Amino acid sequence: MKKTNPKIFIAYDDLIKEEEKHLEMMGVLCKTFGNQVGVKVNLDYVLQKGFGTIPRLPLSESSLFVDLKIWNGSRTMGDVFNELYKFGVDYSNVYSLADTEIKKALEKDHPQILGLTVLSHYTDAYCQKFFGKNLNETTKLLAQTAVENGCSGIILPGTTLEAVAEIDSSIIRVVPGIRPSWYEDKRHPQEIEPRMAIEKGATILVIGSPIMKSPDPIVATQRILDEIS
Numbered sequence: 001m002k003k004t005n006p007k008i009f010i011a012y013d014d015l016i017k018e019e020e021k022h023l024e025m026m027g028v029l030c031k032t033f034g035n036q037v038g039v040k041v042n043l044d045y046v047l048q049k050g051f052g053t054i055p056r057l058p059l060s061e062s063s064l065f066v067d068l069k070i071w072n073g074s075r076t077m078g079d080v081f082n083e084l085y086k087f088g089v090d091y092s093n094v095y096s097l098a099d100t101e102i103k104k105a106l107e108k109d110h111p112q113i114l115g116l117t118v119l120s121h122y123t124d125a126y127c128q129k130f131f132g133k134n135l136n137e138t139t140k141l142l143a144q145t146a147v148e149n150g151c152s153g154i155i156l157p158g159t160t161l162e163a164v165a166e167i168d169s170s171i172i173r174v175v176p177g178i179r180p181s182w183y184e185d186k187r188h189p190q191e192i193e194p195r196m197a198i199e200k201g202a203t204i205l206v207i208g209s210p211i212m213k214s215p216d217p218i219v220a221t222q223r224i225l226d227e228i229s
Contacts, residue, residue, distance in 0.1 A: 006038035006063050011208030015045045025217055027058030032218055038063035054087040063090040069116060071095035074104035081110035093155055096142035102149040115146020120157040120177030123189050136163035143167055158192030161200035176206035183210040198228045
């Protein structure tokens with residue numbers, strides 16, 4: 001079966017700490033939901049385990065997003081993306097601030113690369129301090145930069161989706177900091193509910209704690225998929 005863009009990336013942010021438990025649950029969720037879900041693993045896991053561990057992840061038909069948040073020269077980024085591609089990674093990301101270095105990096109084989117705009121942890125005050133623009137303006141600028149330099153999509157706070165509404169509608173819009181109404185932890189200042197994110201233009205949602213900290217991750221995943229269907 002050909003993989004399609006998943007609706008949800010399930011974030012395994014503590015995979016190193018509870019690897020056996022999380023890998024077992026990863027296998028169950030991927031088998032249950034197939035290409036409706038993807039798996040997101042962080043840089044720390046790849047650094048400690050190496051690229052060679054990627055093919056052993058129990059992904060079934062689910063996509064893999066390796067969340068590197070890379071920002072470097074084009075040669076280095078291109079080599080990293082090429083290695084990810086060799087090991088079957090479907091998505092990775094780069095800070096949009098890398099600008100034209102992104103386009104040069106993408107001359108090699110690569111997964112779908114997502115341009116990271118502003119982390120959902122940040123606020124208007126942060127953007128004013130470092131960019132002299134508010135959150136919406138900063139996100140739009142960085143989204144445009146990512147698209148102009150060949151990224152397949154963008155990663156952005158859900159609260160800024162309307163600010164990028166006029167940008168190429170065919171690109172993937174990945175939104176982290178998703179918090180259903182039945183789960184709350186306030187770690188992401190720019191958190192948003194799943195249904196609202198989809199209605200505002202998101203195409204893929206990144207969700208960790210509401211699923212992985214649930215008493216029944218299968219039920220939680222299905223509940224979210226139902227909310228956005």
